[in-house]
Amino acid sequence: MTEVLEITTLRLAPGLSGADFVDANADINAYLQRRPGFRWRRIVQRDDDAIVDIVAYDDLARARAGAAGITGEMGDSPVHDTIDHSAVDWQLTTVLQHVDGEAS
Secondary structure, three states: OOOEEEEEEEEEOOOOOHHHHHHHOHHHHHHHHHOOOEEEEEEEEOOOOOEEEEEEEOOHHHHHHHHHHHHOOOOOOHHHHHEEEEEEEEEEEEOOOOOOOOOO
């Protein structure tokens, strides 16, 4: 089964926290949940305060369409004001291996 990850690494706008970024994503989360092929999303904050936003889709075409909608259809989302747009790294990549943990 194919899985494609959209991985975005970014810096926050000055004065904002990871919690501010998460809060500003409410409408993006709802958008993603409506997208065909959307599987899951994780947002993490590294020790250097960079945010890593990972979204999983079931194929490359759906990942591209979902990502395009975040800047297109969702271009007015408050999340865009939380990002330092000069420090964004965005990529799509196909998962080579997936290992599940033990069932509890």
